Amino acid sequence: MAGDIRPIARESTAAIIARQLREAITSGVLEPGQQLGEAELAARFQVSRGPLREAMQRLVSEGLLRSERHRGLFVIELDPGDVYDIYATRAAIEHAAAVRIIRSHHTDAVAALEAAVEGIREAAERDEPRALSDADFRFHEVLVHESGSRRLSRVARTLFIETRMCLAALQHHYPDPASRVEEHAAIVEAIRHGDEAAAQSRIEAHMEDAVSRLAPGTSLRSGAAPTLSEGGMDIPG
Amino acid sequence: MAGDIRPIARESTAAIIARQLREAITSGVLEPGQQLGEAELAARFQVSRGPLREAMQRLVSEGLLRSERHRGLFVIELDPGDVYDIYATRAAIEHAAAVRIIRSHHTDAVAALEAAVEGIREAAERDEPRALSDADFRFHEVLVHESGSRRLSRVARTLFIETRMCLAALQHHYPDPASRVEEHAAIVEAIRHGDEAAAQSRIEAHMEDAVSRLAPGTSLRSGAAPTLSEGGMDIPG
DNA sequence: TTGACTCGGATTGTCGACAATCCCACACCC
DNA sequence: GGGTGTGGGATTGTCGACAATCCGAGTCAA
Numbered sequence: 001m002a003g004d005i006r007p008i009a010r011e012s013t014a015a016i017i018a019r020q021l022r023e024a025i026t027s028g029v030l031e032p033g034q035q036l037g038e039a040e041l042a043a044r045f046q047v048s049r050g051p052l053r054e055a056m057q058r059l060v061s062e063g064l065l066r067s068e069r070h071r072g073l074f075v076i077e078l079d080p081g082d083v084y085d086i087y088a089t090r091a092a093i094e095h096a097a098a099v100r101i102i103r104s105h106h107t108d109a110v111a112a113l114e115a116a117v118e119g120i121r122e123a124a125e126r127d128e129p130r131a132l133s134d135a136d137f138r139f140h141e142v143l144v145h146e147s148g149s150r151r152l153s154r155v156a157r158t159l160f161i162e163t164r165m166c167l168a169a170l171q172h173h174y175p176d177p178a179s180r181v182e183e184h185a186a187i188v189e190a191i192r193h194g195d196e197a198a199a200q201s202r203i204e205a206h207m208e209d210a211v212s213r214l215a216p217g218t219s220l221r222s223g224a225a226p227t228l229s230e231g232g233m234d235i236p237g
Numbered sequence: 238m239a240g241d242i243r244p245i246a247r248e249s250t251a252a253i254i255a256r257q258l259r260e261a262i263t264s265g266v267l268e269p270g271q272q273l274g275e276a277e278l279a280a281r282f283q284v285s286r287g288p289l290r291e292a293m294q295r296l297v298s299e300g301l302l303r304s305e306r307h308r309g310l311f312v313i314e315l316d317p318g319d320v321y322d323i324y325a326t327r328a329a330i331e332h333a334a335a336v337r338i339i340r341s342h343h344t345d346a347v348a349a350l351e352a353a354v355e356g357i358r359e360a361a362e363r364d365e366p367r368a369l370s371d372a373d374f375r376f377h378e379v380l381v382h383e384s385g386s387r388r389l390s391r392v393a394r395t396l397f398i399e400t401r402m403c404l405a406a407l408q409h410h411y412p413d414p415a416s417r418v419e420e421h422a423a424i425v426e427a428i429r430h431g432d433e434a435a436a437q438s439r440i441e442a443h444m445e446d447a448v449s450r451l452a453p454g455t456s457l458r459s460g461a462a463p464t465l466s467e468g469g470m471d472i473p474g
Numbered sequence: 475t476t477g478a479c480t481c482g483g484a485t486t487g488t489c490g491a492c493a494a495t496c497c498c499a500c501a502c503c504c
Numbered sequence: 505g506g507g508t509g510t511g512g513g514a515t516t517g518t519c520g521a522c523a524a525t526c527c528g529a530g531t532c533a534a
Binding site: 249250251284285286287288306307308 | 517518519520524525526527
């Protein structure tokens with residue numbers, strides 16, 4: 001597996017830029033609401049505006065950037081309603097991933113998840129907040145990835161980025177490391193036992209936890225988000 | 238509500254092209270696997286390659302187009318595994334939408350859903366397959382839309398397009414109109430009664446039905462899709 | 475006949491420049 | 505003083521052309 005050969009022609013320029021931009025947005029270098037000037041960015045990446053615009057378009061369609069015609073591109077701003085929406089949608093996606101793993105009887109997936117939990121445990125013991133956060137994210141990535149669903153993975157990618165934005169932008173209390181390990185382990189436990197209902201409730205509880213820290217006062221179980229999201233799907237007719 | 242004023246500056250050119258392209262893909266004008274030449278399309282749309290490429294990028298990130306570097310852009314091809322994946326993901330999304338409607342106690346949403354079911358019933362009685370299909374889609378659009386979730390809507394949009402691709406590309410037996418009305422009505426019924434479990438199982442059964450018609454031999458409950466999807470999320474580290 | 479090599483055509487990737495549009499500030503009139 | 509109209513400046517939207525890359529046909533030698 002070492003020195004694995006990969007296609008020589010790697011990513012397209014637009015893809016590279018898009019990735020770096022995503023990184024910048026999640027890390028908080030690009031603040032929510034900030035305008036992104038094409039000329040400035042093009043100069044910084046040392047490319048023309050063409051590839052850069054393509055990367056932008058991609059991020060816009062992913063929902064990370066907001067485009068105002070003849071005005072410019074802006075990093076999206078997340079209100080409490082968005083935080084709720086992100087975590088509620090994540091709960092749905094990750095629940096679906098868990099169900100698929102359960103129904104496919106993939107022991108490999110369970111093993112991978114247990115390894116991910118172990119990673120969280122180690123990071124918790126080392127008491128490194130950054131490593132702990134990374135391990136946490138990695139668990140959820142593994143969960144979705146092991147579902148084997150291309151579309152769940154595709155959806156989750158954007159949601160994870162948005163989650164990182166939440167963490168970077170909002171003040172929040174870090175959860176107790178021990179309970180963090182516990183919650184994830186409980187999810188894996190439910191999956192291993194093939195208990196779909198338990199998996200659902202534990203994933204929802206896990207997300208509920210996060211929302212309560214990030215946006216106190218809103219709850220996944222309470223129903224509608226405080227701010228009704230506009231700009232939803234247009235329904236013709 | 239009549240003569241509603243809308244922003245004069247409408248969609249961007251790239252958005253218009255993207256929409257038309259989506260339409261062409263779903264209607265089967267652009268066949269799966271077909272290569273899309275930039276120059277040719279640009280000439281057809283009477284625009285430069287710039288805006289056209291932006292539209293393409295958008296469709297690529299939505300997963301409708303597949304980009305091969307220095308080769309070109311191709312309409313994605315759907316194998317039975319994809320059909321399974323699409324409907325399983327839809328089940329997850331629409332289940333989540335139903336749950337949100339239930340927990341928010343939105344009577345408006347239930348009313349909208351009942352209207353949508355009525356639309357299906359009318360189309361079924363008029364015995365117009367096209368109208369029936371449209372009404373069917375509209376029901377699911379309403380379901381997701383009424384959840385009030387921007388992200389569920391965003392995800393569902395692509396999934397609905399992919400569903401249309403399935404219907405256009407694959408041979409399939411049309412369902413009995415009566416049972417079609419029945420299945421949708423049952424879902425609404427579960428939502429009105431606030432029965433999350435019933436909503437879930439009925440939505441899953443509904444999708445199961447569709448999959449069994451489109452890709453016989455694969456089942457939502459059987460676990461893994463016949464062909465494991467490649468190109469899932471890359472997990473770093 | 476098979477294999478490798480080369481050349482040509484076609485397509486995509488990238489760039490710089492021009493045109494259209496918008497926002498803001500300032501002067502102007504009622 | 506409040507509202508209106510008009511300029512400047514800056515940004516985005518669009519275009520055509522050039523460069524890089526790839527695929528396939530054709531050629532030649534073993």
